[in-house]
Amino acid sequence: MTHLLAEDIGAGNSGPDVIHALVLNIVRALVDNPDEVGVEALKSEFATRFVVQTAPEDRGKVIGKQGRMAQSIRILLGAISVKMGHQFTLQLVEPEGPGKAPGESRRGGPIGGLR
Numbered sequence: 001m002t003h004l005l006a007e008d009i010g011a012g013n014s015g016p017d018v019i020h021a022l023v024l025n026i027v028r029a030l031v032d033n034p035d036e037v038g039v040e041a042l043k044s045e046f047a048t049r050f051v052v053q054t055a056p057e058d059r060g061k062v063i064g065k066q067g068r069m070a071q072s073i074r075i076l077l078g079a080i081s082v083k084m085g086h087q088f089t090l091q092l093v094e095p096e097g098p099g100k101a102p103g104e105s106r107r108g109g110p111i112g113g114l115r
Contacts, residue, residue, distance in 0.1 A: 016041055016048040019080060019088055023050045026073060031058035047087035050077075056095045063092065 020041045028034035036055040041048050054062055063070045070092060077088040 016043055016086065016088070019048070019077070019084075020050065023052070023073070023077070023090070026076075027052055027054065027062055030061050030069065031055070032061070033058055047089065049089045049091055051091045051093055053093050053095060059092070059094065 020039060024037065024039045027039060028037050031037060031054055033055040036058070038053045040051040040053075042051060052062065061069070064072075070090065074090050077090055081087045
C-alpha cells in the first residue's frame, strides 16, 4: 500500500501518479473486495481521467446513496485540480458481463462520460 502524506499533494511530488495512488486507496477503503479494484489513469497533457472498476457487488459502495460517495471523490479531485493546475476526473465503469459490449451500459450508451 502506498502511503500518501499531505506534503505530497500540492508539492513537487504531486504528479498524477500520486493522485492515482490516492484514488486507488480511497476506493479500496470503501469496498469489500479491495484486491479486485482497478484504477486506470488515462493521461493527457492537461488532464487525467481515472477509470475505476470494482467487483460487481462493490460498485454500489463506490457510488453511494444517490451518488454521494462518487460525487465526494469528484469534489476532492476538483479541489486537487485547482491546486495543481491539472484536471482530474473520475469515471466508474460497470464490470463487463454477458450480453454487454465493452464500454456500454445496460441501455446501450457509453458508460460514465467525461465529467
